[in-house]
Amino acid sequence: MLVPGSVLVTAAGIAAGPVPIPLSSLTRILGHELGFGPAELGAELESHRNIVMSTRIPRVLLGFAVGAGLALAGCVVQVLVRNILAEPYLLGISSGATAGAAASILFGYGSALGVWGLTGSAFAGAIAAIVLVLAVSGIGGTANSTRLILAGIAVSFMLAALTNFMVFASQGQSGARSVLFWMLGSLQQARWEQLAPTWLTVVLAGAVFWLWSRRLDALALGDDASRSLGIDAPAFRRLAFLLVAFLVAVVVSVSGSIGFVGLVVPHLARRAVGAVHRLVLPVSALMGGSLLVAADLVARTAFAPRELPLGILTALLGTPLLLILVHRFNRRRNET
């Protein structure tokens, strides 16, 4: 059900927009592109083809990968710190990646490496953020949830301030605008050449996480239980955090920091299929991808012709759930 759903959402994401494109035209355009449709499209179809090929398809495919990546990162981070309130955005990983990306844009270092220079810089920022958060909250084995979230929020603020300061110090107008784009999160600048690296990273990271399914299940039981099952929990946690940080850095470097997908989606996925990661991970990836494509659709069309930055929309949708979870969390802790 989830797979056809994802395909449907993706098709809708391509078809809808300021210029709506009927599904019949869409199939003819795709047929033409793949070489088994009509050879000549005619003027109207040709202009649609331009829209579909140059903006809609890269945007939707990138959005799917970004949503899937954020959802996967959320799933894994929640197990690593054993707290369902954790997600890349709240733990400061996204802000770290944003700060890294901003530094690269504004001061141009790593620019010799092209897209990967930006990603590398974002990765360094993400790693720095997560190391700082974990060091401050003193998580060796079992994390104190409150401390962890507080540390994450403090580090997020700090890195956001750092990013703002870099914008302030850099003077350049265009740089400042593209950094703002990173901070708000958007798929507006999706390009074809971003698709391969992003999809590759998301699929590979997802595959590794999936092979780690039982390790993640075991880690959810506690460090002692994981050790009993043959897993060196601290070492595994470090390795997994590294992969999560890389995944988030790649995602953030193409879409900016989009929050709460990593919080909402794993929660919904666990409600649907239980907590076992062999199921939760693929389900989260599909849900995350579909959700982000759908959210982007709303962001593009709700205030057309103006476009709502995607990060604002996901935050508006995600924070109420966070509040509910925090409330429930408190009540449960008070009972025990």
Add this chain to the structure above:
Amino acid sequence: MAADHREPDRSQAGAAADGGAGLLAAKDLDLAFGGTRVLRGLTLSPQQGRTLGIVGPNGSGKSTLLGCLFGALRPDAGEVLLDGEPLRRFSQAEIARRLAVVTQQQGGDIDLTVQEMVLLGRSPFVSPWRAYSARDRALAQEAMEHTGVAQLRHRLLGELSGGERQRALIARALTQQPQLILLDEPTNHLDIHYQHAIMTLISGARHRCIVVCHDLNLAARYCDEIVVLHQGGVIAQGPPDAVLRRALIEEVYRVRVREHHVDGALQFSFRLP
């Protein structure tokens, strides 16, 4: 590669019949936490009995010793030996195929069902590429029936009572088909019925067990070998009747002791001196 993950095929009943395999010992363990020496030259002989109870007052190093025995804690000096070989030479996965551990550590927010948790006992033997086999599922089912949690298998761990949870954890340990099971105060916070039910389950297991036990009377009744820890060292090890002497308990616990014999087992009552 998958074949390397599989242990030789043997039935659950055969686990303890491996003779000398799965024997832990410790030599001259020293371990300090932040300047406080918790273990001081602790030496533990390989167990003779089936169920070894580790007893001792608060702070005597019971849980710390247990942590060292399965590699969760690394001693500052000395050596833990598994079948005569230093434990640190074994990988964590190799240890998991020999030892199962049940501690009181709670999981977090992400809650598995009883069956999912018990099946994880097979994870050290299953390649990450593969699903659990029919045999893995049968072993988990057998363990859940043995510990009486089969009817709870679809319940979430967080919904279980203390006693149910403890039995589910033991089912996971049994599913691991270890040569030895280590348990850290498995009767903590349980009512009297469950204290005896859990200790019966442990002492009746076909596996060798090492149990950290707070309650001397439970240890005396259910263990066939006792280690008494005092100030970070072993001060006695042997059969309960030989080890749990009045004078020793009075000295270690700083209480007055009266001995009784109940159903053939030595039992004690205590009062302050």
